[in-house]
Amino acid sequence: MTSIALTIAGSDSGGGAGIQADIKAMSALGVFGASVITAVTAQNTQAVTAVHGVPLDMVRAQIDAVLSDLDVSAIKIGMLATPQIIDTVGMAIKDYAGPVVLDPVMIAKSGDALLATEAVDTLRSVLLPRATLVTPNLPEAGVLLGRPSAENTETMTSQGQALCKLGAQSVLMKGGHAKGDLCHDILLENGTVSAEFTAPRQDTRNTHGTGCTLSSSIAAGLAKGLLMQEAVAEAHTYLQGAIAAADALTVGSGHGPVHHFHQVWAT
Known part of the structure; x- marks a missing residue:
């Protein structure tokens, strides 16, 4: 079974x-990746120079097409850009019974905004309660909660618990x-810390796409x-390897990508 x-x-x-x-990460881990595109960005390793949201009916049509035919065992949600797209995605997956991983993408590695300010409330109310897992970085968690970014593990834990209370x-x-x-x-499950993952901070500027990955x-x-x-542990190990191999790639002149296929091919 695929x-x-x-x-x-x-x-x-x-x-x-x-x-x-x-799709690269899913493929590298032995999973077939299907996709629904919510926005098209003009983007490279240095900047996001333009963003064009996909029409809402086309976002919905993509989701319906995939879920009506493919046996999707998990959904990952990333950049949604606007409140309207968030609402559309929320409605389209309301009857989906599998796990949903929500990555509350707000800022690109270049520092460019990928989520409208007015969309934060919609993300919090529509998709946060729908998520099996939310994967915020510290600034994103702070924005979702209206608090400063956590600076230590105690505050990280309390903010994680607060996000669980939001649904x-x-x-x-x-x-x-x-x-x-x-x-x-x-990692907190139902408001309780269930696992912690620690890794040495790697000295590289090539970390574009780490959150998505x-x-x-x-x-x-x-x-x-x-x-x-188990899923988080596998993903954590895979990402650390992808970051460690990132400098072997020569892609762009800014924040380069991690090496998604470091286990498959080397440069």
Whole structure:
């Protein structure tokens, strides 16, 4: 039986993040990736120069087409851009019974905005309660809660619990934006810390697409039938390898992508 995961996200013309990163990561982990494109971005390793939202009826048509035919075992949701697209996605997946991984994408690695300010409330009210897992980085968690970004593991844990109270079944608080030589991620399930993942901070600027890659990798694990802790552990290990191999790629002159196929081919 083929494991299938669906990514609902924006397209990255530079190939390092968004839909492109999601399908690469899913494929690398042995899962067939289907896609629904919510926005087209003109983007490279240096900047996002233009964003064009896909018409709402086309977003809905893509979702309906995939879910009516493919046996999708997990959904990953990334860039949604506007309140209207968020509402459309929420309605389209309301009867979907499988796990949903929500990556609340707000800012590109270049610093460009990927989510309208007025869309935050809609994301919080429509999709957060629908999520099996939410994977915010520290600034994103802070925005969702209206609080400053967490600066230590205690605050990360309390903010993760607060996101669970807003309706998310599980939350993975990603510590990549914190300071220190170690990167610390905390997984909470039903408001309780169930696992922690620590890795040395790697000295590279080539980290474009790390959030997309991690969330889609978790969705791939869930699509294969892994338990939440197992899926997050597999994805964490895979991403660390992809970051470690990132400098072997020579893609662009800004924040380059991670090496999604580091286990398959080397440069």
